[in-house]
Amino acid sequence: NIATYILSGPYCWMDNLVTENPDLVSKIQIGQSYEKRPLYVLKFSTGGVNRPAIWIDTGIHSREWITQATGVWTANKIVTEYGKDASLTAILDTVDIFFEIVTNPDGFAYTHSTNRMWRKTRSINAGSSCRGVDPNRNWDAGFGGPGSSSNPCAETYHGPSPHSESEVKSIVDFVLSHGNVKALLSIHSYSQMLLFPYGYKAEPAPDHQELNDLAREAVAALAALHGTKYTYGSTIDTIYRADGTTTDWSYDNGIKYSYTFELRDTGRYGFLLPASQIIPTAEETWLALMKIMEHVRDNLY
Amino acid sequence: MQRRSAARLGPLLLLLLLPLAWGEGPSPPRADGELQVSNRLAGQAARVALHYLNYRTGSPSALRALGQVRKATVKTIPGIGHKYYLQFTTEDYKSSQNVGTCLATVLYLKRKPRPAVNINCTYTKDQKQTREDDYSFYKKMRQQTKPITGNDIPDSYGNIEPALEPAWALAVAGSSYLMWEKSTENLGYFMAQVKNVKQWITKDDSIDFDYSVVLHEIPTQEMISCHLRVIWTPGHPLKVKYFCLSENQRSESGEGSGTESGSTNGIFNEEEANF
Numbered sequence: 001n002i003a004t005y006i007l008s009g010p011y012c013w014m015d016n017l018v019t020e021n022p023d024l025v026s027k028i029q030i031g032q033s034y035e036k037r038p039l040y041v042l043k044f045s046t047g048g049v050n051r052p053a054i055w056i057d058t059g060i061h062s063r064e065w066i067t068q069a070t071g072v073w074t075a076n077k078i079v080t081e082y083g084k085d086a087s088l089t090a091i092l093d094t095v096d097i098f099f100e101i102v103t104n105p106d107g108f109a110y111t112h113s114t115n116r117m118w119r120k121t122r123s124i125n126a127g128s129s130c131r132g133v134d135p136n137r138n139w140d141a142g143f144g145g146p147g148s149s150s151n152p153c154a155e156t157y158h159g160p161s162p163h164s165e166s167e168v169k170s171i172v173d174f175v176l177s178h179g180n181v182k183a184l185l186s187i188h189s190y191s192q193m194l195l196f197p198y199g200y201k202a203e204p205a206p207d208h209q210e211l212n213d214l215a216r217e218a219v220a221a222l223a224a225l226h227g228t229k230y231t232y233g234s235t236i237d238t239i240y241r242a243d244g245t246t247t248d249w250s251y252d253n254g255i256k257y258s259y260t261f262e263l264r265d266t267g268r269y270g271f272l273l274p275a276s277q278i279i280p281t282a283e284e285t286w287l288a289l290m291k292i293m294e295h296v297r298d299n300l301y
Numbered sequence: 302m303q304r305r306s307a308a309r310l311g312p313l314l315l316l317l318l319l320p321l322a323w324g325e326g327p328s329p330p331r332a333d334g335e336l337q338v339s340n341r342l343a344g345q346a347a348r349v350a351l352h353y354l355n356y357r358t359g360s361p362s363a364l365r366a367l368g369q370v371r372k373a374t375v376k377t378i379p380g381i382g383h384k385y386y387l388q389f390t391t392e393d394y395k396s397s398q399n400v401g402t403c404l405a406t407v408l409y410l411k412r413k414p415r416p417a418v419n420i421n422c423t424y425t426k427d428q429k430q431t432r433e434d435d436y437s438f439y440k441k442m443r444q445q446t447k448p449i450t451g452n453d454i455p456d457s458y459g460n461i462e463p464a465l466e467p468a469w470a471l472a473v474a475g476s477s478y479l480m481w482e483k484s485t486e487n488l489g490y491f492m493a494q495v496k497n498v499k500q501w502i503t504k505d506d507s508i509d510f511d512y513s514v515v516l517h518e519i520p521t522q523e524m525i526s527c528h529l530r531v532i533w534t535p536g537h538p539l540k541v542k543y544f545c546l547s548e549n550q551r552s553e554s555g556e557g558s559g560t561e562s563g564s565t566n567g568i569f570n571e572e573e574a575n576f
Contacts, residue, residue, distance in 0.1 A: 111457075116457045117494075117515065134522075147520075154521070154523070155521060155522035155523050155524075156520075156521060156522050229368075229369060231339035231344075232339060233337070233339045237337065237339070237340060237341070238339050239341055239520070240519065240520035241520070242520070266367065267348075267366065267491040267517075268366060268394060269455060269459050270491055270493050271493065271517075272455045272456070272458070272459045272493070272494060273459050274455070274458065274459030274460065275458055275459060276459075277459075
């Protein structure tokens, strides 16, 4: 079964990363997907008890393959740089990083076995022949509004209720019970944008100024490496109105540094980004992530 | 008594219906004036202008993609629609090199189906070279005795076979017609993939292809399947016929022959101030 084979790759690599770096990395299971695949999160920690944390997820939309690939590269990078890069070391000496790389494993398996352009989860929708819920419209923040669809066949179907998807509920439960998450970074493609709340309303977030300034710095750092230009701003102004999104939920739950990345490119290859662009994309994204993580480290609340 | 309360309800109902009338995505700007360059409606309008340009230019070697929006303004023309005034840089579709700047207006009309575009650009790529590249593709295809075919371009991993690259570029040019037609102020398109290409060997001067393409629709995120017939002779307007299927099995079709209104290099009557 090709789906199992494909997923065994990242899962194998994850176990290796933990085995080779036991003092820094551990693997946690936060739940199960609809089709009962494990939802694994890598925890990067240098100790302490329930330290403030940064959450990062990639692959919530399964067709955005550059994101899972960037996730793998980034996890490796964290392990390589700890103890070498002063800033990253200082980050990990202060905060923990939780990293979910294959956030939608059912969708991911489906993009390999059947439909490269599959976006959603693979849950069965009662009364419909269409499967799947958009995991980035299923969060309890402006849930069900016009920036999502009530049609189970639609790509932005919000689902029957907030957090109906186990892939979403698992993160909600984990983040809320952790209680000390200070930043949530959700990684998507494509468009080359760095977005912050809100998507569900036009009213600027109370922290708009700070989030905007930090976004500006992050995209400048990103552009310095390979010249890749990003736009940035609130979700609703920069990309489109979107209701029930991850970062609107996290922001409304007190996680100030809530950002959505849209990685390369701007439409030539779109979801089908060539493998030759994985490393350059991951390298430049790392610089933006570092800017944000440094700011979190230096501005804990 | 009853008539008075009905009268009060009327305008209230209209106000409630307004957001729904615009569909998904942010409501078009309520206020006229300058837009932030990162505003998605500005980028959207710039892309529409480029779809039109790529179609009208009809040259697979000279396709242009959006670089950056430098300035964007919007004006409401009462009873007609919204007009965008744009200044943006462009990049070569293949190499991503900067190839010049454009000034464009895009008018989204309430009644006519497609946006009205006027666009004027500088172009820094060697046009003699692009003409030669176009002609070399054309000649190669004219010499085929067996029709070329291909599937999944790019493939799942983003690979494009070099031999099929010009046919893919022609699909982008042909899809540009269809994406221009389908675009609205809120709905935008990208050509995501050529699922299938099949050449038709003809006796006339043109080269002919049947394409199945997949378009990515924003903000709905839908993948729309369309069939395109593209008929091309270098230096002549692109002829495009299309047929698309959408989720609810509604089909849309259209035909373009390069004679549609709009302009790519005409006299610019717009006041400087509008830009």
